[in-house]
Amino acid sequence: MHKEILEDIGEKELINRLGKFMPKNQILDDCALIKTKNNDLLVNCDSLVENIHFNDLTICPRDLGWKAVVSNISDLLSSGSKKTIGITISLILPAKTEWFWVEELYKGINKALKEYGGIILGGDCSKGNQKAISITAFGIQGELELRRNACKPGDIILTTGIHGLSKLGFMIQSKVNFDNKFSLNERLIIKSIEHFCRPKVYPNFLNNLLKTRSQKKIRRIGCTDSSDGLFQALQDLAISSKCKAIINYEKMPKDKDWPKGDKWDEYYLFGGEDYELVFSLPKKWAKNLSKFDKDIKEIGFFADGSPSVEFKYNKKNKLFNNTPFKHF
Secondary structure, three states: OOOOOHHHHHHHHHHHHHHHHOOOOOOOOOOEEEOOOOOOEEEEEEEEEEOOOEOOOOOOHHHHHHHHHHHHHHHHHOOOEEEEEEEEEEEEEOOOOOHHHHHHHHHHHHHHHHHHOOEEEEEEEEEOOOOEEEEEEEEEEOOOEEEHHHOOOOOEEEEOOOOOHHHHHHHHHOOOOOOOOOOOOHHHHHHHHHHHHOOOOOOOHHHHHHHHOOOOOOOEEEEEEOOOOHHHHHHHHHHHHOOEEEEOHHHOOOOOOOOOOHHHHHHHHHOOOOOOEEEEEOHHHHHHHHHHOOOOEEEEEEEOOOOEEEEOOHHHHHHHHOOOOOOO
16 A cells, blocks of 8 residues: 655645644634634744755854744734734754854844844753754734735735845855856845745835725635745745736836846745735725825736636746645
8 A cells, every 4th residue: 555655745734634634714824813812813923944945055053043933923913913922933953053052043043023023032952963953932813814815806916025145045045057048147136035034014004905805795805824835825825815816917027137038037036035925805905005005016807617716818837837845
């Protein structure tokens, strides 16, 4: 009898199968919702593993600490968190890890918490063959519930910023040799490395949504982040909401010096770790928000149809044949 291994079934199927051991709909979003008498809590857990997400060549420990916090806060924000309470940290480290590395990691963690809120609540340490940082973050649910399954046909799809830069920064840090016909200028190189090593999130996002809301009775909107790439974010929204995402290639916001070509479109769509928010709003609300925050861009809309992602003009649809990032 064939024994199934994780490499064969993949991350998404693994999560689906684990979901059978949990309450209904518990795995639809990155965060779990815990209802209490006063404030409802959002809880998120994210891990970074050596030689999968980082190594000493691509990122220093202080930047890694920052990034470990930001990846969790991004998930909280994409569920509608209005405040980060704090985090717990689990470390797996080889016994020969230098104290300096751990100290620098925590300096980066504290710097991110000082920027975005929250404190270190505790954690755990254990010995292992390679480094791993697992953070559990706790936030307070805001007035708006942001959920992957809340998109509706007719909603406008928007994003908070540019994608692909973190992928490029990772490739630069990894000393990848680029095709000679592509010339990367110094500004783009610096910006990409910064996006990879010190990604930013949008703590004012929820307030801006509330300020521009066209109807106060709307309490739920579709949202996720692009930690696994723009395509994966769109696919997750489409599948969870049971509708079709139609993207306008020309409207996807790119850096002014981003090279042209299918390979660079692939980096843009499938790169990951940009931590931009990808979400949908009714037309009037989307228009209000885009006017209020010029960094937020409309990139498409949701329509009735089989859950999928396609371009408005199908000449570019072959790009979606590429494979998103895999953890297994």
